[in-house]
Amino acid sequence: MKISVLAFLLLIFPSVLLSQNIVSGTVLDNKGVPVFGANVYLEGTYDGSTSDESGKFSFETSETGTQTLTISYVSFEPTKIIDDISKMKDLKITLREDVNSLETVTISAGSFSAGDNSKISVLKPLDIVTTASALGDFVGALQTLPGTTTVAEDGRLFVRGGDAGETQIFIDGIRVFTPYSPTANNVPTRGRYSPFLFDGITFSTGGYSAEYGQALSSVLLLNTIDEPTQEKTDIALMSVGGGLGHTEKWEKSSLSVNASYINLAPYIAILPDRNDWQKPFETASGEAVFRQKIGDGLLKVYGAFDTSDFELTQEDINQPEGTRFKLNNQNFYTNASYSEILNKGWTIFGGGSYTYGKTKVGIDEGNIKDTENSAHLKLKLKKRFSNRFKLNFGVEQFVTDFNEDYDEPNFAAQLGYNNNISAAFTEADIIFSRKLALKLGFRGEYSELFKEFTVSPRVSFAYKTGKSSQLSLAYGDFFQQPDSEVLKFTNNLEAQHTQHYIMNYQYSANNRIFRAEVYRKQYTNLVTYNDEFPDINTTFKNNGDGFAQGLDLFWRDNQTLKNIDYWVSYSYLDTQRKYKNYPFEATPSFANTHNLSVVGKYWINDWKSQIGFSYQYGSGRTYTDLNKAGFLQNKTRGYNSVSLNWAYLLSQQKILYVSVNNVFAFKNVNGYQYANAPDINGNFDRRELLPAADQFFFVGFFWTISDDGKDNQLDNL
């Protein structure tokens, strides 16, 4: 009854009972340009309008008193005006750009990202596994990026004149202590972890965040998948072994397990290599990831175990019968992390990892048994004050307990050390506008072993120079302790130190990316010693130093040629250092001047096939010619390799994959080994250090079984 009376009155005296107010104004963007199509309305009512071509809006309302006027438009931050309705006339509203937009500048100095999360991905997730030369190894794919050096016989990452130990690898922000599988001298190693567990990879070749320490040159950050998309079973049959994987999902949790077995015996029986294998390489590994959602939090537990075994005789210039080498390694790694989004923009992350590594190496009559127990614990808090200001801070602890049993006929020793490092870091991300961003951080570390405290400032800055281009600068101080080869003999040292100066230019538009980066890296406090090989009587000092400087170029184009995606990387490197037992500053044998990679992928729709191509060139690396005066004074000839692969989709879930590394069988020489003593003419004899095999062939069949019949293992290849 009440309602109809009111309706009646409204019909007769609308203007008397409810004074209609008019809300009007103009919407402009931050440059003063009118915004067309902005949504302007009184919150909680139905009253509102859309701005016209000149940014003007006007609407009537029967609301009175204090109201909230909301103005929203895509890619701008929503704006609210709280005021008395009578004052909402001829408003002039300037919208603030949403810095969460793709157009916002990103700090790109030093780092390459792969994955969907990053705004500008240099590599896409699939590239990690479809790069012809990589053979499914994520490290192999990263070696086609600029800033890396081709050290074909090693397989690890050598970044900007740094040795392999200067790059640290993190899974979900937690350190991996033993990331690579052990191999024989002339066989490149691979990353231990299968690429398909990760959905985001960031590879930084310098100037990285204060969150990461104990790395002089580079960090590689791998993030495991938060939530697998579906239940499935993967079966792999390969010319070198087999694999089985399964993912199971429940309402709030999921489990992925993966097992693989590799045995090179049949391959070597058909295609013998330069080694004389008594027991060809054999490895069995298992991995599991468990994820559980707890309220707004996510718990991830990752575990990996692998065991490798091989025995061979390798050619040696000083031993006509060759050197006998045998290795048995067991490695267990587990990593657990928990993250939760709390109230008021806070995020908490806590995690830890534990590594157990046991390696037994036999070299001729000598036996070395290493046992390493390492752990890393980290607690991090993040506060998001606004889209424009975020603060990160945290603490972490590294613990390493290393023991070695050294035993050969005329010498035996027990070596070992405990290395505990405590660290704290804080970092602020400030976005001033879509054009200008700054990251500023500090890291402090205390080493219990050295009784030493270090402080590293890190700063990077990015400025947008045009619609598609930007300039970034970065500076940082980085400290790292020497590795177990040194620490097992002495603790009377200090951390090694580098400073990075980086300038980066990036252009990205229409599926094309161009990056150019110049850098200078200054090394100080490098560890030196006075013997050919360190032992318990060796004197160690921190008086080494050096530098690395160069230019890295990257170009990727997915647009110009139909169905062809390619990238080209070039690195110029100038580096010298005095470390280990170097008599003076010299270019180490793992560094060279020019590196070039060309990677192409061609999709042939009619054949349902992807053909991959990659070419790698590395200019000659240094070695010491004992028949001439000098140290590391000569260079090998350049390295060349062309690899091809072919992935054929038999059906949606069955893939046949074939690949050949070094198709043209270029004979690459990695260096030379000289005899310990000269021959009767006073000449030191030498032999070439050759890869175990010039070429590698691989055939695999991959079958996925899932409910929807769609998924396949292309991303495992």
Next chain:
Amino acid sequence: MQNVVTYLMIFFTALIMQGQTDSEVNTTAQPTKYQQGMRKAFQLWQENKSWEAANVFERIAAAEPDNWLPPYYVAQINVINSFTEKDGTKLKAQLDKAQDFINDATAISKENPDLLVLQAQLYTAWIVYDGQQYGMTYSPKASELYSKALALAPDNPRIILAKAEWDMGGAKYFGQSIEPYCKDIQRAIELFATFKPAGEFYPTYGEERAKQIQAESCI
């Protein structure tokens, strides 16, 4: 493979919401503000003023915090308009907006098959934009969402259609039989005949599309 996915996804660009049928309205009763607003929005949409329609839905969403339909339609307009958007910056802004509104709608109505299908279509928009970059990640996610939606509403013709159309694209590419999906589409058409939306302004599209696919692929 990415290109395969792109290829598949092209089928879906054609997925235009077939006019939200005017809901049977009791014309004698005085329409509520909500009804007036929703009708105005649908009218603007039919006049091809989809952005203005989205603005009206957004206003209603702000005024009706317990109703999942207004945010659903805001998201749907942003998703549909993204299928033809070539500018990556705009696309991301639109799909981010759509995602926000899907999240709002999902908070109101959980386990809602229409929202799951819309989420799958949002992923599809990314795949159509750049199959190479997004195909591998979003394609299985979309598949999973369609399966989940169908499990929740096994007799909803729109959900049957959406899943069948998605699966059909893949089967065609690999030269596999599309017959099972044709059966699904036939079943969807039969169900559309008697389909009653759960309430006023609930989504009702799909029947025309089902007949179109049947005519193109199944006969």
